[in-house]
Amino acid sequence: MAETIRLYRAPLILPVAAPPLCDGAVLTADGRVRAVGPYPEVRRLAETLPVATEVDYEGHVLIPALVNAHCHLELSGLAFLSRQWQPAPGDITGWIRRLLAAREERPADPDAALLALARLFAGGCRTVLDIGNEPGSAAIGRQFKVEVFFYLELLGFSGAAQEAALVRLAEQPAELCCTGHAPYSTGPELFRALKKRAAAASCRLPVHVAESVAEEEFLAHGGGPLRDFLQERGLDLAAYRPPGCSAVAWLDRLGLLDEQTICVHGVQVSREDIARLAARRAGVCLCPGSNRYLGVGRAPLPAYLEAGIMPALGTDSQASNHGFSLWHEMKVLREDHPEVEPATVLAMATMAGARLLGRESETGVIAPGVASALPAVVCPDAASGPEKVLEYLTTAGEDIRLEWIE
Ligand SMILES: [Zn+2]
Structure with a gap:
């Protein structure tokens, strides 16, 4: 059966284990992250694969679970x-x-x-x-x-x-x-x-x-x-x-x-x-x-x-x-x-x-191999850079709204 491959683009991605990515993308295949990086780079990789869907998460920041x-x-x-x-x-x-x-x-x-x-x-x-x-x-x-x-x-x-x-x-x-x-x-x-x-x-x-x-x-x-x-x-x-x-x-x-x-x-x-x-x-x-x-x-x-x-x-x-x-x-x-x-x-x-918990190869970061279930957090200032976004994420408390990407 063919793999389900998806490409997610966002104005900011915080992989946590690696530096923030402005205009970044995450490529997922069958429930796993295949690649994460700058959008043009990941897009080129995606072009070599039968990508089922490309989703633009404008106004969101992708973070690890x-x-x-x-x-x-x-x-x-x-x-x-x-x-x-x-x-x-x-x-x-x-x-x-x-x-x-x-x-x-x-x-x-x-x-x-x-x-x-x-x-x-x-x-x-x-x-x-x-x-x-x-x-x-x-x-x-x-x-x-x-x-x-x-x-x-x-x-x-x-x-x-x-x-x-x-x-x-x-x-x-x-x-x-x-x-x-x-x-x-x-x-x-x-x-x-x-x-x-x-x-x-x-x-x-x-x-x-x-x-x-x-x-x-x-x-x-x-x-x-x-x-x-x-x-x-x-x-x-x-x-x-x-x-x-x-x-x-x-x-x-x-x-x-x-x-x-x-x-x-x-x-x-x-x-x-x-x-x-x-x-x-x-x-x-x-x-x-x-x-x-x-x-x-x-x-x-x-x-x-x-x-x-x-x-x-x-x-x-x-x-x-x-x-x-x-x-x-x-x-x-x-x-x-x-x-x-x-x-x-x-x-x-x-x-x-x-x-x-010994789960770093599964979750907690955005890196190749981890589960592709990642929160896409609503953040109107997502395009304004990591400093402002990190300030928001760590001070908004339970006002944060998000959806899961698969
Ligand atoms: Zn306790």
Whole structure:
């Protein structure tokens, strides 16, 4: 059967892995990018092929598909939490209490997860790392041509809770990726077992780490609001000896930090922590929208970039974020760090996420071989050059409108 070959022309193309192209074109064949470059050049190549269609995307900019490197789709039905209630700045235990109470009252809503994925897809995202308690999001994702990498989250900090989590872990099918929650909710034995399993199955290990001052306080001294919270949840902490170090240092001591581990949030980190993450080549995913909602602080993005780490971006759940879109994350990040180049922010939402998930040969950039599903973003100033367009893309938030090219 003959290949379906298409030629797409746009006043601006941002391949991300390569410099911007004014009056550029993308040539696609059977769902893959065949070539990307200046229009006259790609047009000449297209003339040697039986091109089925040529589409002129005037007033649009073509960009790589976005990657949501951290979210919890099953909490989508609890979006009312972030809409109706604002925690005191940094009161993470207050928020967790509310979340747990809301979960007890309302069972997970699969329709809300479906709508959340539809919303991500409509916003230009086709790759998602989803963490939850019930697998199923991967199947939902196929309805929107969204690749969902699901991770089952296990909690068990110590004693019987950790033992039970280890038993549950051993019962999971080999093909299911599993992960822990955070250093204050996942014990050392469970973390080590999860790491061993992830390495054997070539899974990533996404872990919430250094999200709040409360977490750092608990690990450093064993006290603070997280201690009260865990005791309230029935944990016996009488024999607990805190590691006496930062969350990042604790994960390193447990042997968790390497290229397969994704440190999510990374807000309360020191220069030493960042140097440690860089030395271990650990992945980092920032969730600026969620961090802002919870008031836990801003991740030190310039320090990460200086250390050679380009973090990916995640929305986290709708229960802890006023927005639910990578465009919202980019906007918040620009507001938090006006000194960071807009091109870097777009690269974080695309290429960095794809790399973190090991999908860089499939998505996150516009280059020969990647999937040809690319967002064509409506941008009246598309012909006015990359600087103006990048400014718009990274500050417009959820006002962005786009369609997918195939
Ligand atoms: Zn999360």
